[in-house]
Amino acid sequence: MLRATNIEKSYGDLPVLKGIDLQISKGEVVAIVGASGAGKSTLLHILGTLDAPDKGKVFIHDKDVFGQSARNLAAFRNTSIGFVFQFHNLLPEFSAIENVMIPGLIGGREERTVKERALSLLDMLGLKDRVHHKPSELSGGEQQRIAVARAMINSPALILADEPSGNLDSKNAVELHNLFFKLRTEIGQTFVIVTHNEQLAAMSDRKIELKDGRIKV
Known part of the structure; x- marks a missing residue:
């Protein structure tokens, strides 16, 4: 499903x-691990098309993602890749459902359809009672689940997560990790996760360790 060369x-x-x-492969939960400075986040940003490599290619569903115009690449990123970051990156002035809807509206989808999808995701993630709450009214774990819902709004092939539990306490971190595997089991979602969390790395289907800019074998 994803191939980098x-x-x-x-x-x-x-x-x-x-x-x-x-x-x-589709439906895998893969952890990218390694010491600080090993290149983990740089690799994740390239896989997510947020940055371009100096050399090499990235294919998603056999599509050469960097072999298209900047405009087409932005549209492809919006529909095919979801992102979850350590600090949630929720917009403070918007409610939970409004934050979740943003990528769908940016993609030009019909508002009613996007809202229905957002409500369904928030319900699936146990947040149906938090739909109209703003980020400041939510716990860290709730904010991160909203970030996961936002990443899923366009039904992307791939979700990339950069230290997603790094800002959570141990209880919320475990709940977030379990959520990833629930989504993999129930809807076949694919995750690539940069993490220092040894528990999450151990739970993953596969662990890729970077050392000095290379995959350690």
């Missing part, structure tokens, strides 16, 4: 990724 990336004279090859 010979990914290289440098910032100035500093090489960060030094020839990464990986393949992710």
